[in-house]
Amino acid sequence: MTRIRDLVITPVAFRDPPLLNSTGLHEPLALRCVLQLHVDGGIVGLGECPGDRGQLDRLAAVREHVIGHSVHAINRIERAVERTLAGVADPIARRATFSAIEVACLDAQGHLAGVPVAELLGGAVRPAVPYAAYLFYKWAAHPGADEDEWGPATTPEGLVEQARRMIDRYGFRSVKLKGGVFEPDEEIAAIMALRAALPGVPLRLDPNGAWTAETARRVAKELDGTLEYLEDPVLGMDDMAAVAATAPMPLASNMCTTSLETIAPVVERGAVQVVLSDHHYWGGLRRTQHLATVCDTFGLGLSMHSNSHLGISLAAMTHVAATIPTLTYACDTHYPWNAADDVVLPGALRFAEGAVPVPDGPGLGVRLDHDALARLHEAYVRSGRQVRDDAGYLRRFQPGFDPSLPRW
Numbered sequence: 001m002t003r004i005r006d007l008v009i010t011p012v013a014f015r016d017p018p019l020l021n022s023t024g025l026h027e028p029l030a031l032r033c034v035l036q037l038h039v040d041g042g043i044v045g046l047g048e049c050p051g052d053r054g055q056l057d058r059l060a061a062v063r064e065h066v067i068g069h070s071v072h073a074i075n076r077i078e079r080a081v082e083r084t085l086a087g088v089a090d091p092i093a094r095r096a097t098f099s100a101i102e103v104a105c106l107d108a109q110g111h112l113a114g115v116p117v118a119e120l121l122g123g124a125v126r127p128a129v130p131y132a133a134y135l136f137y138k139w140a141a142h143p144g145a146d147e148d149e150w151g152p153a154t155t156p157e158g159l160v161e162q163a164r165r166m167i168d169r170y171g172f173r174s175v176k177l178k179g180g181v182f183e184p185d186e187e188i189a190a191i192m193a194l195r196a197a198l199p200g201v202p203l204r205l206d207p208n209g210a211w212t213a214e215t216a217r218r219v220a221k222e223l224d225g226t227l228e229y230l231e232d233p234v235l236g237m238d239d240m241a242a243v244a245a246t247a248p249m250p251l252a253s254n255m256c257t258t259s260l261e262t263i264a265p266v267v268e269r270g271a272v273q274v275v276l277s278d279h280h281y282w283g284g285l286r287r288t289q290h291l292a293t294v295c296d297t298f299g300l301g302l303s304m305h306s307n308s309h310l311g312i313s314l315a316a317m318t319h320v321a322a323t324i325p326t327l328t329y330a331c332d333t334h335y336p337w338n339a340a341d342d343v344v345l346p347g348a349l350r351f352a353e354g355a356v357p358v359p360d361g362p363g364l365g366v367r368l369d370h371d372a373l374a375r376l377h378e379a380y381v382r383s384g385r386q387v388r389d390d391a392g393y394l395r396r397f398q399p400g401f402d403p404s405l406p407r408w
Contacts, residue, residue: 001070002043002112007063007101008036011051012376013383014341016308017148019136022180022208023403024390028142029383030308033059034343034373037104039071045108046368048312048343049100049280053386058085058097066101071108074286077101092258095283102284103316103364110363117319117365118358121285124322128355130330132204133172134306134337135162135194137181143397156186156193163194166336172354174202174228174330180210184219184408195226202330206231209255212406213239220247228329229274229301232256235405241269250274254305258282260294267298274301274329280313285320292324304331311335311344314356315364318349322358330354341376345369 016030033056035047049055065080081098088094106117118124137159140152153162163175175194179187187205194203209232211219216233220243223230231252234243244251250273257266257275259282266272275295279288295302304321314335321327344366348359359365391403 002040002072002108004037004039004067004069004071006038007059007066007104008038009056009059009063010034010036010373010377011056011380012310012343012373013051013380013385014310014338014376017136017150017337018139018142019178019337020138020181021136021178021390022210022405022407024392024394024401025139025397026308026390027385027388027393028145029379029385030338031380031385031388032308032310033100034310034312034368035059035100035104036368037071037101037108039108039112041112043108043111044368045071045104045106045111046312046364046366047100047102047104047107048310048316049096050307051380052388054093055096058088058093059100061085062097062101071105071112074102074105077105092281095259095287096281099280099282099284099287102286103279103312106285107363114362116358116360117285117316117363118322121289121320121323124358125325126322128352128357129318129321130173130355131333131335131351132174132176132330133163133166133170133354134332134334135159135166135175135177136337137178138162156190159190160193160197163198167198167354170336170351170354172330174204174354176204176206176231176332178208179205180207180407184211184215188219188222191223191226202228204228204231204252207233209233209235209405210407212408213242215406215408216243217246220249224248231276237262237266237269237271240266240271244270244273250301252276252301252303254278260291263294263298263300267300272300274303276303276305276332277327278305278307279316279320280307285316288320289324292326296326301329302327303329306332306334308334308338310338311342311349311366312364314349315344315359315366318356318358319364341372343369343373343376
């Protein structure tokens with residue numbers, strides 16, 4: 001039996017551009033956490049998750065209850081995490097804590113067996129996983145800093161330029177715009193500019209609940225024939241259902257479908273047609289596969305949500321996505337925005353024609369860059385940051401900014 005001997009939890013902070021969204025502005029540093037799961041034989045399994053204070057505290061609380069288990073006993077480890085965090089009311093928080101540990105266990109198992117994680121999950125059904133260019137309205141630079149390599153994108157023309165550069169660099173064949181930033185008519189104009197510039201490329205728009213149902217129905221009608229899907233235009237299942245009843249395109253969500261318990265009500269209401277999975281808060285890679293089975297049962301499409309992340313998460317996303325035949329939409333990824341500060345050594349992860357080939361090394365197929373990890377941990381310590389606060393950061397420069405939704 002190969003036992004877990006230690007769980008090392010390292011918070012990190014890495015550079016993030018000034019990307020705008022419905023709730024504010026990305027801060028100069030994004031927070032993340034890297035896990036190193038030490039097991040017998042000198043094997044170390046890697047995991048990655050959000051790095052807010054609450055997540056770090058939960059990981060610290062479960063650490064001693066993970067040590068001593070067999071690295072193969074994932075079900076028992078999950079129960080130990082659930083027992084330890086029984087007082088945590090938010091089930092997503094509990095699942096997010098376990099999911100990072102599950103990924104580290106699977107990485108270690110893959111190294112022990114000499115096979116990729118995708119093989120442990122039943123085998124890849126595709127050699128590479130397509131991802132979408134993730135466009136953002138953005139400022140040229142964080143206030144007081146030099147302009148970053150991407151420059152500004154606050155107009156349709158700026159977004160078209162951003163899209164062209166993303167496609168030229170990574171080969172993306174699908175494009176998503178994070179909306180909810182400007183008046184809906186401005187964002188309609190942006191989508192129409194992208195359509196004119198990129199004929200035939202699937203487009204998506206995600207206002208993150210910034211619109212009322214009335215506004216969303218109008219925008220959906222005006223974008224008929226233009227969007228592959230419209231993501232979370234409104235908040236809540238009831239308003240999503242009201243919009244879906246007249247929208248000419250599918251509605252996607254990672255906001256009102258966040259657990260298996262939410263699938264039945266969205267199906268009953270017809271509120272969502274495409275579920276955006278995310279192993280970080282659905283409970284890991286195996287539960288992502290379970291979600292895929294449920295979506296297939298109910299005829300729901302499946303894609304993958306993303307937040308600011310590093311290479312360990314990208315590798316985990318790619319391994320599980322490669323094993324799911326019904327994941328037919330290109331996945332989201334923030335990686336192009338954050339790759340310059342990665343904690344994994346270069347070479348294992350690359351984009352080819354908009355897709356990431358499944359790493360063929362053992363486990364996740366990525367190796368930790370210990371120097372980078374130390375540097376980013378020091379950045380975390382120096383920053384004094386504990387939580388992500390997009391609204392608070394934007395209010396430094398626009399004191400009247402109100403993050404309340406819906407806005408239009």
